[in-house]
Amino acid sequence: MSIAGVDVPPYASPVTIPAGFFVSPTGSDTNLGTIASPWSLDFACNGAGGAIVAGSTIWMRGGAYNKVDGFQIGTVGAVGSGVDNSGSKILWRNFPKELVTIAATDDNQDSLQLNGNYNWLIGTIGKGEGIEVYRPVTTRVDPRGTCIWFGSTPQTGNKTINVVVHDGANGILNGGFTADYQYGEMEIYGCISFNNGTEDTSSRVHGMYIRHQGAGTKLRCTNNVVFNQLGLGIQVYVGTGASHDDGLRNIWVNDNIVWGAGSLGTLTGDVFDNILFGGIGGNVNSPARGCQCLNNVSFQLTQSESSAQMHIGGNNVINEDMEVSDNYCVGSAFDQTFGAVRIMPFRVDGNPSLKFNRNEIIPLSFTDVIEINQAGSVANFTQWQNNKYYNPVSVTTPSSATATLWRNGGVNRTFPDWKTNTGIGGTDTADIARPIVNKVFVKPANKYNPNYGYVCYFNWSQGESVLADISTIVNVGDRYEVYNVQSWRTGVGFGNPLLSGQYGGGNIALPVNGVEPAFPIGITPRPPLATSPFFDAFFVKKA
Secondary structure, three states: OEOOOEEEOOEEEEEEOOOEEEEEEEEEEOOOOOOOEEOOOOHHHHHHHOOOOOOOOEEEEEEEEEOOEEEEEOOOOOOOOOOOOOOOOEEEEEEOOOEEEEEEOOOOOOEEEEEEEEEEOOOOOOOOOOEEEEEEOOOOOOOOOOOOEOOOEEEEOOEEEEEEEOOOOEEEOOOOOOOOOOOOOEEEEOOEOOOOOOOOOOOOOOOEEEOOOOOOEEEEEEOOOEEEOEEEEEEEEOOOOOHHOOOEEEEEEEEEEEEEOOOOOOOOOOOOOOOOEOOOOOOOOOEEEOOOEOEEEHHHOOOOOOOOOOEEEEOOOOEEOOEEOOOEEEEEOOOOOOEEEEEEEEEOOOOOOOOOOOEEEOOOOOOOOOOOOOOOOOOOOOOOEEOEEEEOOOOOOOOOOOOEEEEEEEEEHHHHHHHHHOOOOOOOOOOOOOOOOOOEEEEEEOOOOEEEEEEEOOOOOOOOEEEEEEEOOOOOOEEEEEEHHHOEEEOOEEEEOOEEEEEOOEEEEEEOOOOOOOOOOEEEEEEEOOOOOEEEEEEEEEO
């Protein structure tokens, strides 16, 4: 089949030529930018001689876009009717049903930089389709280069949506390295990030690394799946020095699925948390303000001496305003001095500060369940309610009444003593036994595509399948497809769906036999660890 003289795969239904400009791996700067005469990607990134303006869509034809020093998008769209409305934005999209791969081939280069303003890199995901940005070099030393970097500043309105990133130093990096970096409205949404990091730096870098300033604007990191890193999963951080005094303002890390921080690295070294909100060291003039960490699912594989589920707030910083609620955290480090969840200093003065509600924390080893850095009463932490802790004890270890696995001010305490000393936790509960009922999370990514979503489960019952209700992703009568997120392969994308059919409502049965996780590009100290049959994660879409 061909469209205007251009061969495309034989689809079951005709393909409508979308409006906009076109680029291809064999395109030319002297072409017309049509589907039959596409530009090069590099030419389009630089504005195509002024042809690309606010409201333009650039369709990237399938294939490999490789460049020694990577690609830098510098076009400028407009806010239009709002930061979340696609009108007036410049949309960079993969052509329907085709897979675009973008890579810098030199050791120390970023594969793609998002500069300019109001550029949306927005992909579709499915069998053999999407936008894949990765680093193909095999050396795992620093500098390695990042997959996607929100680069030069000031900038605003740029987004990555439904994009797959892997094998960079960082998967997605938002953060300048000069004194004047300023980011406005930014978003990382629905992306998949895995196998990122280097082995010769203390932090081993990140699946997603967020450094943000900007009063009155937001940076949102939402509905992403981040797994199997050498270093941290998602880190929110601010540098030191007076130039960074605006600090961690209005950053929302919500509805993400994160597991395996540090799992590709050595067992010892720095802290490798799934979600690190603030950072060790920090800037005393940069407290968290207006931040959120909500509805995240976190699974730590107990592979590093100091890894944790969540680290909330930076050392040497009195944080001011943050909500941490409805998170589900399974696993921990094997060093008892590190809590599965660590809470750094927050303002205690009678005004709302840290809100910590309805979180469930389930360590899988004999380690501290929760650690509050501050000593004494923190009763002015408002809305500390209805959290549930599963004490990782057995018949041979202490009960929840005598085990000193709750920590504050550097002192380990029993759960009753911890509640008395901190003045909080009156509505919290601690159980001895681990759960026996499966826990399933369905996260519809309906902001930009109403028929996409992610599902993950914890197979506490050890059954041969796990039931999941996907009615918030697809409607009764829709055809649907299910892919294991760990099955993505470089240059191929997802293969055949794991499950497909017509949705009849209610539950579908997800398998627990798992897949072989995508292997890293370049040697890592340890290979990816299989998470099935206990845990797995899936991408679900309307077919």
